[in-house]
Amino acid sequence: MTKLETIIHMEKQSPICLGILPTGEYIYSTAEVIKSINPLGLVTTLTSGILDVLTVYRKDGTYGTLKLGDSVSQFSINPDGSIYYDILNRWNAFQMKRYNHIKSEYIAGANEDLFDDYGDLIFDDLNDGQGGEVHFMGFESLITRPDGVCMTVEKELGIIRDNYGDGKVERIREIDNSIKPYKIAIHPSGKYFVVDNYYSVIRQFNPDGKQERIIGEPERYYYSKYDKYKNYDGPIDNCFLEQPRTIASDIEGNIIFSDCRGIRMIDKDFTEVKTLFTEKKCVSCLTIDTEGNVIFGDYDGIYKLEVEGLKPGYHSWTHSNNYKSIWDNVSFKIEYISPETIKTLQRILLTMYKIEVNNTYIPIELIHHILKKTEYGPIMKTLKIK
DSSP states (O other): OEEEEEEEEOSSEEEEEEEEOTTSOEEEEEEEEEEEEOTTSOEEEEEEEEEEEEEEEOTTSOEEEEEOSSOOOOEEEOTTSOEEEEEEOTTSOEEEEEEOSSOEEEEEOOSSOSBOTTSOBSOSSOOOEEGGGOOOOOOSEEEEOTTSOEEEEETTTTEEEEEOSSSEEEEEEOOOTTOOOOOEEEOTTSOEEEEETTTTEEEEEOTTSOEEEEESOOOOOOOOTTGGGSOOSEETTSOOOSSOOEEEEBTTSOEEEEETTEEEEEOTTSOEEEEEEOSOOOOOEEEEOTTSEEEEEETTEEEEEEETTOOOBOOTTTTOSOGGGGGTTEEEEEEEOOHHHHHHHHHHHHHOSEEEETTEEEEHHHHHHHHTSSSSOEEEEEEEEO
């Protein structure tokens, strides 16, 4: 049984990437789009610009924005709550950065165009290496493992790489044009699952990058009048996927993915594929929240789908004890205060993502942590840098 709820309705924007913070809040990137109806009656979107902010949607229905200064599309949440994200700089070069709760810092990616004036690739090999030695082809998705290593997917050349956060980048899989990796999900087993929407399958890999299983019937997908005779739900080795786009896992290993049929599920024992919801067919991003709900982005907003039996999502920070490390650079005392003072602090949370005290940026997560400490809510009595 499923139940759909609209979280955010968007008129002139569409979500690109969606994540869950360790605090349970939703965070997403967006693009400005022009929407229209084509002759078939389907909605089409034309991207006019990618925004340079990540938006945080809080459980109380309020918003916060994190302004990064770079147009960001794909991102991932790390075990300590910091964020990796991709940018396309003014030289048309793809780079990785990390927001470390205070500022953004460069991680890796060459500072030069990959293509010449004729559109030909300048470099014969998109090499690995350290920092500026690395040439990226563009990111389809980023996902951080529990060990803090960020995996990046570059679809056109079939590359999956490990990014260690210190600038070191090395590929898990060599260039393989027989595979078109798109979105990627980590799994409680330590394996990872890659959506291949070119061949309409989901591929299972072990940590060393060896392919172990293919879910679905590999085929280059084309719409046809014979589609109605295909077996879409059923055993994983005898079913068809229609250009799968997004994927996520819960803590027990159940896998949720979307394709042109809607939102679908692979059970934790990998016995069958079943369709859960067919009313939304343009899902651009998908994750599972801390309460076991499917959170997904469509062209017109962000939605929550309640799925019976689904467990909380499996994320890089699921078993992390390091999330409080983002507060290690400050110390504070807490005292009881009046409800009026708390209302003032809550108004601050409504208007900005971070505040500055004594020339130090204070993460919003820290403020939330403080607000939860007492019945009335505490306040920072003193604050100093260690």
